[in-house]
């Protein structure tokens with residue numbers, strides 16, 4: 532039985548099939564990550580090519596037959612990348628796509644997940660916020676949305692709220708005070724700890740609204756990346772590309 536539905540989605544991957552067709556991976560608002568065929572998409576570029584390109588955020592009409600999805604129509608809401616995007620921004624954007632593919636929900640709504648990714652793409656492409664900071668925000672918030680939330684309220688052993696230096700455990704995402712620190716921890720100054728707390732606990736509408744000195748951005752980003760990679764136990768090819776261009 533064929534069911535037709537409509538949903539907004541971000542194109543996070545495209546694979547050519549033969550001369551004319553493509554298989555798209557979509558982060559949809561209503562059903563998480565799906566793979567859908569765009570039949571003849573190359574030959575009808577003028578009609579829906581940009582709406583089905585990588586990093587296009589579009590409204591899709593899709594036919595579902597069994598487990599197979601086929602795109603019927605697509606109209607672009609927003610295409611994030613045009614000519615002139617710098618390579619670092621593009622590398623971060625491609626990494627966000629891989630994060631979607633790996634962490635994104637399946638068969639359930641992905642409303643908040645999609646909003647984080649769309650906002651992050653907006654900030655790196657339109658508002659020109661530091662892509663390294665936006666990468667850190669995205670990594671940590673996606674961990675929180677995907678069941679890997681760190682617990683940053685207080686020292687996990689003794690309950691001390693904060694100290695001049697606290698210690699973050701990559702093993703369990705907890706923080707510890709000087710007296711209680713564990714192996715595989717990294718020192719956090721209070722600025723970085725406050726930034727991490729903001730990223731995990733703020734409402735989505737406030738997520739990007741905090742200040743952090745430039746000198747602390749790199750420290751924050753090293754921690755969020757290491758935590759994400761350690762917890763996911765996954766090798767992200769786009770992250771390796773990012774490190775080759777940064």
Ligand SMILES: [Zn+2]
Nearest residue numbers: 686689708711
């Ligand atoms: Zn303690």
